[in-house]
Amino acid sequence: MKTILTGGAGFIGSHICRELLENGHKVLIIDDLSTGKEENIAPEAEFEKCDIRDAGALNKIFSSFKPDIINHHAAQIDVRVSAEDPAHDADINIAGSLNLLNLCAEHGVKKFVFASTCAVYGHASKLPTDEQTPQNPESPYGIAKLCVENYLRFFKSARGIDFASLRYSNVYGERQRIEKMTGIVAILCGNHKKGAKTTIFGDGEQTRDYVHCSDVAKANSICSEHLGAGGAGGIFNICTGKENSLNRIIDLLAEVSGKEVKTEKAARKSGDVDRIFLDNSLAGETLDWKPLISLKEGIEKTWKWARGN
Ligand SMILES: NC(=O)c1ccc[n+]([C@@H]2O[C@H](COP(=O)([O-])OP(=O)(O)OC[C@H]3O[C@@H](n4cnc5c(N)ncnc54)[C@H](O)[C@@H]3O)[C@@H](O)[C@H]2O)c1
Structure with missing residues (x-):
């Protein structure tokens, strides 16, 4: 087509x-x-x-x-x-x-x-x-x-x-811009590469899909x-249908990179959603689509890309 x-x-x-x-x-x-x-x-x-x-x-x-x-x-x-x-x-x-x-x-x-x-x-x-x-x-x-x-x-x-x-x-993933406020995985990887701290708003227990x-x-x-x-x-x-906290992302990034991820805490932003994860059954039934990349695998791929860019 x-x-x-x-x-x-x-x-x-x-x-x-x-x-x-x-x-x-x-x-x-x-x-x-x-x-x-x-x-x-x-x-x-x-x-x-x-x-x-x-x-x-x-x-x-x-x-x-x-x-x-x-x-x-x-x-x-x-x-x-x-x-x-x-x-x-x-x-x-x-x-x-x-x-x-x-x-x-x-x-x-x-x-x-x-x-x-x-x-x-x-x-x-x-x-x-x-x-x-x-x-x-x-x-x-x-x-x-x-x-x-x-x-x-x-x-x-x-x-x-x-x-x-x-x-x-x-x-999230490879080629997501790391120089601006985009996705948190890209921001974490970009800061981690430079050894800089990432600001976490709230306690890091907020979840996303x-x-x-x-x-x-x-x-x-x-x-x-x-x-x-x-x-x-x-x-x-x-979506994946799974919820993961920001703290889980930080732990996985530390695991795949082999070094501690530096963070600093700031007050939670007002209006921020505490939890969200979506149901992907309809895409599964109608399109026969399901996500294949686990969070750890995805963070490993993203980190490898960020390290080399
Ligand atoms: N990244 C996410 O988590 C996410 C989540 C939900 C939906 N989306 C949607 O996915 C799409 C792609 O997002 P992304 O994360 O790749 O962002 P991105 O900024 O990397 O991609 C957007 C692209 O659109 C181009 N663009 C912007 N304004 C334009 C204009 N006026 N005319 C022509 N081109 C223009 C940009 O140059 C860029 O290449 C967007 O529609 C976004 O709303 C992204």
């Missing part, structure tokens, strides 16, 4: 790109390189440096590449930035997504995979959280992702575009094949 992959120069997108290429897809990456890196782009993929807010430029790319499916990962991903400037977040994450959906309708592209997030649940009322759990996003980032899911429903019923929205839990990027990439390629074969789309949690 011919896939337009937005955000393919970023962390998760670069893993998806390789997975799609291995499965015989022709891939064109659209990325403005605002946080993505040119070195992340697989040489076998085509690349257009383009902002998803630029509908005219996107239209030209759709016309010449003639995609069968869109895999949309480009986004403003920083929750704090979304809180400081919700309009900026909405401009990229809502209006940019709408540009892609409008062009799908104009160019007859009938399949769309979207990178959503567990942030749509907010303080989830049910653990493990399944897709039916009420969504109460607390950040503009989560609000925008949920809003796009609603547009996807509209474009499916009004324009016949089938979609899969993949609600990721906390994704950490899923390795290679499992997420596989979920995307399975999902593309599934939609391509006429399978029904929908909304799927992509």
Whole structure:
């Protein structure tokens, strides 16, 4: 299939790109390189440096590449930035997504995979959280992702575009940026490499559902094949279904690196979720997907990568 992959120069997108290429897809990456890196782009993929807010430029790319499916990962991903400037977040994450959906309708592209997030649940009322759990996003980032899911429903019923929205839990792994406030595993590995302390907000017992990027990439390629074969789309949690504390991550990093991980404690941030882990049964039943990388294996891979970069 011919896939337009937005955000393919970023962390998760670069893993998806390789997975799609291995499965015989022709891939064109659209990325403005605002946080993505040119070195992340697989040489076998085509690349257009383009902002998803630029509908005219996107239209030209759709016309010449003639995609069968869109895999949309480009986004403003920083929750704090979304809180400081919700309009900026909405401009990229809502209006940019709408540009892609409008062009799908104009160019007859009938399949769309979207990178959503567990942030749509907010303080989830049910653990493990399944897709039916009420969504109460607390950040503009989560609000925008949920809003796009609603547009996807509209474009499916009004324009016949089938979609899969993949609600990721906390994704970690190789190529996640270590220089900025991104995922905690990347931050820990980056500081550990320099021998610097990582600030832990609260007692470290807060839990998350950490899923390795290679499992997420596989979920995307399975999902593309599934939609391509006429399978029904929908909304799927992509996660491990297991909760692990930050202290457990720190212990595992110490174990795989063979040295103590330096940390310092700070007051818990108000509004931080204590516990979240998601139910992945629906992705298992519908897509026949399950995560394969254990937390220890994933942290070992991430540490090896961080050490060499
Ligand atoms: N990392 C996680 O734990 C996680 C969890 C849930 C959902 N997601 C979603 O997965 C996707 C990928 O996230 P990531 O962690 O790989 O982040 P990332 O920052 O590494 O990737 C995002 C990519 O989008 C590009 N981009 C940003 N704004 C753009 C624009 N206006 N036009 C074109 N390209 C633009 C960036 O240059 C970057 O390459 C995002 O949609 C994010 O919301 C990530």
